[in-house]
Structure formats: structure tokens, C-alpha cells
Amino acid sequence: MKEIVYLDINLINSVLAQLNGSVPTTVASEVATAKEVGQATSSQKVKNSEINAQMVVGAKLARQTVEGETTDEKILDSQKDIMNKIFHDHLLDVLIDNLQGKIRQDNTNTDFREGDFLFTESAYNFYDFEMINKLTNMNSMSGIFNFGKSVEEEEEEDQIRKLAAQKITNNQAKNQRVFEARQAVKNLDAGINNINLLHNISSYFAEAFRNKAIIQYFGNVGIIDKQFLREPPESIVLRTDQNRKVKVLSRLIGLKEHITQEDELQKLFNGASFEINRIPSIFFDLFLSPWGIIHEGDRLVTPIAIFYE
Numbered sequence: 001m002k003e004i005v006y007l008d009i010n011l012i013n014s015v016l017a018q019l020n021g022s023v024p025t026t027v028a029s030e031v032a033t034a035k036e037v038g039q040a041t042s043s044q045k046v047k048n049s050e051i052n053a054q055m056v057v058g059a060k061l062a063r064q065t066v067e068g069e070t071t072d073e074k075i076l077d078s079q080k081d082i083m084n085k086i087f088h089d090h091l092l093d094v095l096i097d098n099l100q101g102k103i104r105q106d107n108t109n110t111d112f113r114e115g116d117f118l119f120t121e122s123a124y125n126f127y128d129f130e131m132i133n134k135l136t137n138m139n140s141m142s143g144i145f146n147f148g149k150s151v152e153e154e155e156e157e158d159q160i161r162k163l164a165a166q167k168i169t170n171n172q173a174k175n176q177r178v179f180e181a182r183q184a185v186k187n188l189d190a191g192i193n194n195i196n197l198l199h200n201i202s203s204y205f206a207e208a209f210r211n212k213a214i215i216q217y218f219g220n221v222g223i224i225d226k227q228f229l230r231e232p233p234e235s236i237v238l239r240t241d242q243n244r245k246v247k248v249l250s251r252l253i254g255l256k257e258h259i260t261q262e263d264e265l266q267k268l269f270n271g272a273s274f275e276i277n278r279i280p281s282i283f284f285d286l287f288l289s290p291w292g293i294i295h296e297g298d299r300l301v302t303p304i305a306i307f308y309e
Contacts, residue, residue, distance in 0.1 A: 002089070002307045003307055003309070004089065004092070004305065004306075005230055005231060005236060005306045005308070006224055006229050006303060006305065007088055007089075007092060007228055007307075008225065008303065008304050009088055012088070012091050012095050015304070016094065016095055019098050019099075020098070085230075092305050095304075095305075104117065104118050106118040106119060106120035106218060106220070106299075112252050113252070116252045117251055118220070118250050118251070118252055119247070120247070120250070122217040122218035123217065124215055124248070125217070126214075127213060129202045129203075129206040130206045131233055131234065131237070132202040133199060136196075137199060138192065138196060141195070157188065160184050164181035164184070205287065211225065211227065212226060213226055213233060214288075215248075215303060216294075219295075219297070219298055219299055220301045221298050221300055221301070222300070222301040222302060222303045244308065246306055246307070247306070247308070248303055248306050249305040250301035250302060250303045251302045251304060252300070253301060253302055255297070255298075255300065256294060256296060256298040256299075259285045259295070260281070262286060265286065
């Protein structure tokens with residue numbers, strides 16, 4: 001039994017259409033058709049007999065719902081989502097069956113080609129920059145840092161900050177205390193500064209990857225569309241248990257042969273024939289590689305389905 005975390009319906013429909021020469025419909029559209037003609041039409045729009053056979057459960061549910069006491073309007077408003085999920089779950093099984101012999105098992109160092117379908121079972125890391133940006137908002141976190149501090153501790157910290165703000169004078173003993181206070185403040189603020197940096201970076205990528213997230217697993221890096229997640233991102237972050245392996249069906253779109261370094265950036269901009277189309281890739285390298293999200297030699301993939309089984 002599959003516990004589906006992510007399912008890109010558009011990609012599944014596209015691949016199945018190319019493999020079978022037909023475009024799968026959704027159960028909800030069949031219910032809408034049934035409303036017009038007064039009866040359920042099963043899966044008449046799906047030409048391929050193999051796909052049609054797999055849709056029996058979904059079509060049966062649609063037919064029973066239409067013929068029941070519930071009106072068609074209520075069906076489309078309240079039940080089409082659950083019927084479509086049944087339909088799409090079956091489409092994933094159909095796709096995997098149709099790709100038998102074409103899927104490459106991503107568990108060796110075999111050379112892959114762009115366009116290959118990869119099947120990987122691995123632990124994973126999930127990066128949602130919109131969520132990171134919200135969690136690192138210092139305006140919201142300010143009270144958290146002071147939580148649990150005694151009045152004496154707060155007063156001591158306040159005195160240290162006041163001393164650190166004083167100017168250097170000819171009094172060597174006082175200067176030493178000022179220097180020590182400044183170092184203490186620097187240590188106190190180190191964590192806050194790191195969180196602010198993370199907040200700024202995540203804000204940048206939350207805008208760049210709007211409604212998208214990154215998944216990293218077994219030397220693969222892919223961007224996923226959050227509209228196709230079956231669970232909230234917050235839940236997925238909590239589920240990245242390294243002891244439980246997730247299965248990922250994806251398509252290879254490239255190999256990260258080189259990571260742009262900061263000292264290369266100026267040379268690139270000063271070049272006589274600078275390729276402006278490289279800007280997204282360059283900035284992704286500069287900001288993602290220091291956090292260990294992308295590495296030289298990583299495979300760049302488009303995830304189609306992510307699930308536990």
C-alpha cells in the first residue's frame with residue numbers, strides 16, 4: 001500500500017499520453033459529464049484499454065455517488081477531490097506498470113542520460129523556504145530569546161551592552177572592560193545574526209521559488225510544486241526520518257558538473273560575452289551550495305511521485 005506524499009498530476013498525464021496515445025481524464029470530469037447526460041459514463045474518454053481497466057474502482061465510486069441521494073452539485077463541491085485522488089493513485093500504478101523496462105534503478109554509479117526515468121529509495125531532506133522564512137522572523141521570535149531569563153540575567157546583559165557602547169578613552173583598565181564587554185555582546189548576538197542571515201536568504205529564495213520547495217536525496221536535487229503535495233509542508237519536514245526510506249520516481253534533467261564560486265562571479269560579469277541566461281543557475285549555486293543543498297556532481301531531477309510503501 002502506497003502512502004503518497006507528492007504526485008505531479010500534470011507530469012503523470014503527460015507521460016501516459018505519450019506512452020499510450022491518449023489523455024486520461026479525471027473522475028470528477030466524468031461526474032460532470034454524467035450530470036449532463038443523466039448517467040455515469042465510466043471512463044469513456046480514456047481510449048487505452050489498460051488504463052480504462054485500472055479506472056474501474058474510481059468510475060464505480062463516481063457512478064454510485066451520482067446514482068445516490070446526493071445531488072450532482074454537492075458531489076462536485078464536496079467529493080470530487082477524494083474521487084480524483086482515487087483516480088490519480090491508480091494512474092501512478094498504471095504509469096509504473098507502463099514504464100517497466102524504462103525505469104533506471106538509482107542505486108548504482110551507472111551513467112544516466114538526460115530524460116531517463118529514475119526510481120530511488122532513500123532518506124531525504126526537504127527545504128521549504130517560505131516556511132524557513134516564517135520561522136526565522138526575529139520580530140516574532142524576540143520574546144522567545146528572553147523566555148526563561150531571570151531579572152538579574154536581563155539586567156546584567158543590559159549593563160554589558162551599555163558598557164560595550166562606551167567610547168575608548170585613555171583609561172587602559174576601562175578600555176579593557178569595554179573590549180571584554182564588546183566581545184561578550186558579539187557572542188550574545190552571534191546566534192541572532194545567523195538567524196537574521198538565514199531569514200534574509202530564505203526571503204530571497206521564497207520569492208524566487210514561489211510555491212515551490214526543494215527535495216534532496218541520494219545525490220539528487222529536485223524542485224517540486226507544492227500544489228501537488230498530499231500533506232502540508234510542515235508535516236513533511238517532521239517526517240524526514242533517516243531510518244525510513246521514501247521512494248521517488250523522477251526524470252533526469254541534467255547533471256551539476258560545476259558549482260560557481262564567489263570569486264568567479266566578478267570574472268563572469270566582466271566577461272565580454274556574458275551569458276545572462278546563466279544568472280539563475282549562478283545565484284542558486286552561490287546561495288544553495290554553502291548550505292549543503294546542492295553539490296558538484298549532483299543529478300538534477302524533476303520528481304513525478306514521492307511515496308512510502
